[in-house]
Amino acid sequence: MSLQxxxxxxxxxxILLGDLGEVNIVALKYLIIHLNTLQSDFEFEFFPITDRQDPVLRQMSKTSEIERSRVRAxxxxFLERTRTSLSHLSQEYKLSQAIPPDKFILLTMARFNDNYYFVRVAGMSxxxxxxxxxxxxxxxxxxxxxxxxxxxxxxFVSPSLKGSVHLGTKGCLFDFTHKLEDVRLKTLxxxxxxxxxxxxxxxxxAQLAEHLLxxxxxxxxxxxxxxxxxPAGIVSNLGYDLFKTKGVKPNLWEKTQAILREEGVKELIKLIGGITLAALLLWLGLKK
Known part of the structure; x- marks a missing residue:
């Protein structure tokens, strides 16, 4: 690869947020933004969507399966319209950084008809x-x-890894996975x-792999x-327990577990406080 x-x-x-249904958006935003503090190769930033009636967004909001090839076309x-609207918005607010980035990722809970979970063109995933x-x-x-x-x-930055790489599932970040559930191996x-x-x-x-790991x-x-x-504690306080919640949002049992854990911690603090106070009173009594 040439230096040019x-x-x-x-x-x-x-990062653009499409229709995410009942996903805890605040918690999701926090985790992605937190990536900026863990590495310095990518800077992720959320941008508002000014036109929710855009044809692409409306299509990606459907509950039925949609054609991935149509979305790609x-x-x-959509990328051009997004960058134009964001530029106008920056000018409206008289911001010094008026030009939006040329790379975007749109997050959705849409379903493609071929069971793929992403689609990519130049500058947009x-x-x-x-x-x-x-x-x-x-x-x-x-x-x-x-x-x-x-x-x-x-x-966006590595042409050799632009597409899926190997058929065998290794748990590598760049695995081709037939099933969405196998993506869990990339994360785990x-x-x-x-x-x-x-x-x-x-x-x-060369250093990017080490940083990503x-x-x-x-x-x-x-x-x-x-x-x-x-981060796990902060996300829990935002309403999503990373280690307990198994669905898009916590069910009744998972909410109950969170409450019991929180109340358990409170009771422990009360117990420690009570013991400390009793010991202090006993010590003051003995001094007299």
């Missing part, structure tokens, strides 16, 4: 996770989105195979739900 054709990093990538026009089901957790639906956002981000493994690492090196991004290994940064200072 090598895409420099960090790459700025705009209409994406270049669409994730369609409408075929996701409860039995595919763990990991959670939100973690599916985070992993696939990273995968699409790489496709946090792995990039030797062939794909070599492809990144060929494209001039540290992010894909969520055990390094998600933390525990019980700790409100960790």
């Amino acid at each position: 054709s090598q895409i420099s990093l960090p790459a700025q990538i705009g 209409e994406l270049p026009g 669409v994730l369609a996770l409408g075929n996701w089901e409860r039995h595919m957790a763990p990991p959670s639906l939100l973690e599916f989105f985070v992993t696939l956002v990273l995968r699409q981000a790489v496709s 493994q946090g792995f990039i195979c030797s062939d794909c690492q070599a492809s990144l090196a060929t494209d001039g991004h 540290s992010v894909l290994d969520t055990s390094r940064w998600l933390g525990k739900t019980e700790d409100p200072t960790t």
